[in-house]
Amino acid sequence: VERDLRTLEEVREAIATLAVRGAPAIGVAAAMGLVTSLAPHAAEDLGPFRARVKAHARALGAARPTAVNLAWAMRRMVVRAENEAEPRAASGEARELLSALRDEATAILEEDRAMCEAIGRHALPLVPDGARVLTHCNTGALATAGIGTALAAVYLAHAEGRRVRVVACETRPLLQGSRLTAWELAQAHIPVTIIADGAAASLLAAGEVDVVLVGADRVAANGDVANKIGTYALALAAERHRVPFYVCVPWSTIDPATPDGAAIAIEQRPADEIRQVAGVPVSPAAVHALNPAFDVTPGGMITGIVTDRGVHRTPYRFQ
């Protein structure tokens, strides 16, 4: 579904309801949406317009308080509005500032695109002709402004004419694998097969996977990785069957202030995500459910961590 968002409220609502998701994509959408929501007010005087920039940025920034990229993108836009020189035109209108903000939003978009490209370029040797890639959750074009993080090398390999096949874990509870990854790879004409999360270990045991590529939500200083629930089980099976296991992230996802995985708080999400699927109840309504959003894979089990700066190897000591 493509949605045309114009007003402040339309953009805010799209972010709040996860119509846009994936941390990098949220930041880009908010910056672009901020500019779009300001456009009808370009004839205002500069003073009131600057106040409006702050108000709109505050409203969009509050749409999802936990998404780091969102707050970061809104702060960056406000700083640009504050630092931009007085307009050369004598009109006192805000048109030039609006134009500068459009440049800033475009820069955020382009930087995100370039980050994806860089990750993909560094990970490209992991996806040779004929490679069978196992992945989890969604880490592609639907999560970023570019070609994704863990899927970036898949897109680049495909663009080079390499034959690459992807097995996507459906990724319960929210099924990002079957809903999003399968959709975007099919759109790109890259062969994709979805499986139940529990089927991954037997595929790895059968030698049907050449490399595991996943993203991450946070990487600790020692290389411990928090990623979508189910990732650790994949790492266990990959290690047992000697299949390389790579984590692909923007450098900004590495958090040197977090010493190790034990220091990462794991978000517990609503029980109904387990008790229901796509809104349909699949268990007794009163049954207790545990729904951790992430698990932690020890750095020692990770063959390599690929960022836009290169491929990092164990022992990891990020600073």
Next chain:
Amino acid sequence: VERDLRTLEEVREAIATLAVRGAPAIGVAAAMGLVTSLAPHAAEDLGPFRARVKAHARALGAARPTAVNLAWAMRRMVVRAENEAEPRAASGEARELLSALRDEATAILEEDRAMCEAIGRHALPLVPDGARVLTHCNTGALATAGIGTALAAVYLAHAEGRRVRVVACETRPLLQGSRLTAWELAQAHIPVTIIADGAAASLLAAGEVDVVLVGADRVAANGDVANKIGTYALALAAERHRVPFYVCVPWSTIDPATPDGAAIAIEQRPADEIRQVAGVPVSPAAVHALNPAFDVTPGGMITGIVTDRGVHRTPYRFQ
């Protein structure tokens, strides 16, 4: 849902549509259903009645051709009909044979109940007071005529007043864990928590599970076990975190003619079980899906195999 099945067609349909499922439960239901479907014909002469027994047994036996217990139970009922002595009453009616068949069906039911009890008794020391049990799929009262296989010890421990808590993997694709295991344990007032299959490894890593108890569809001579897809991933995580991993099965599930897991053919089930949940599409309709029903866990990773004959330990050499 309780359904009252009387005619041949009602019983056949209940088995064919999986209203009754679980191999032992199917065998018992078919034997009982055979008797019920024969009851209106007890005034027939013995000859036609015997022919009817065979015809009904053939119809019920064909309801699900792959369920071993079903064919076995129908064969047993037909043999009983053939070997039963001529009636002492001179009427020539089939009432006494019908009564004998009712005894046979009751014996099948009682033997299944006793098998469950025996498995539970042997596994009971694995479930001490305060035990936290992780299980997969459904192996309880809804799969057998008694208290189940892997859940038998849980029921016995609870009946003895031990505090026991169960974590049930939801078990995609068909969600037997959240639909069936959660339901029957809640009915029995045994605390149960459902999780996404991918969350099991992190629970084992966190030390929140004391023992893993699962059933099996087939056990090879060397102890390799075929069970519901996802079992192998649990075994990997249990081994890594030194949590005992037990398989609980009727002795009849052990197949000495199968040397090892590699000799077990794995059933591939319809792709729509992955592409849909409870009939709701959750992925692009055309996307390829792989849906193996079972995986194989090597005997060497299994702490013990509990049958109605006792607890068997590695190295397994079943004959």
